[in-house]
Amino acid sequence: MLATKNRMRTSANFSHTVRSGARNGRRNVVLYMVSSSPDEPSQIGFIVAKTVGNAVTRNLVKRRLREIVVETIRQYPYGVKVVVRALPVSAEASFGDLVVDYRKAFSSVSSRLAGRNGDVARPTPALSVE
Template sequence: MLATPNRLRTSTDFSTTVRSGVRNGRRNLVLYTAPIGAGEPSRIGFIVSKAVGNAVTRNLVKRRLREAGALSLQTHGTGLAVVVRALPAAATASWEQLLNDYNAALAVTTKRLSGSAPRNASQDRNGTTTEGTPRA
């Protein structure tokens, strides 16, 4: 179980994270990450719709994702808001698959947030990163 300070609770928190955060999709989930205050504890929220399965299946998926989130707090304990949206494939995924998808998506989103490479940047032949042109 996540501690109270580590939970996203309000719809405003969820929508802010989803709209302004960095997104990464995997086979079983989509993870959104947005920065919050540097000293604030990281907060995690979960979206598991009826498309995932019946109530028993949805709760199993939530419990597994909640545990993956609790494990990630050991390394990303402050400064992040994370929303995890379970996809229908998560219903048949094992614990290891969900954990691997969660950790891989979190690694990608935190790397993007750290500013290592802008989303629309590309590299030329010499390996120099150049800004891409925004899409219309």
């Protein structure tokens, strides 16, 4: 479960992240990321549309994605805003497939952001997971 301070809730935050953030798409997810103030807690938002499936399926996909992003919050406790959009094929994907797609997308987006403005948050050394 994500802490309240780490949940993206307003449509303005979603819009800003999706429109001005770096993006990377994989088979199951599309990830958008922007760097924010190093004093702000990192925030994560999810977009799981009806095209993914019925309510039960969408909630399953969201629960899986929430579990996956916990690692991101541990590595980047401050300075990052991320929106994860689940694609329709994510309904049939295994947990392992979602993890692989998320990690690859996150790696690609974070390196792209670092190249763009050089101020992307660095992982907390004590909590970094290799």
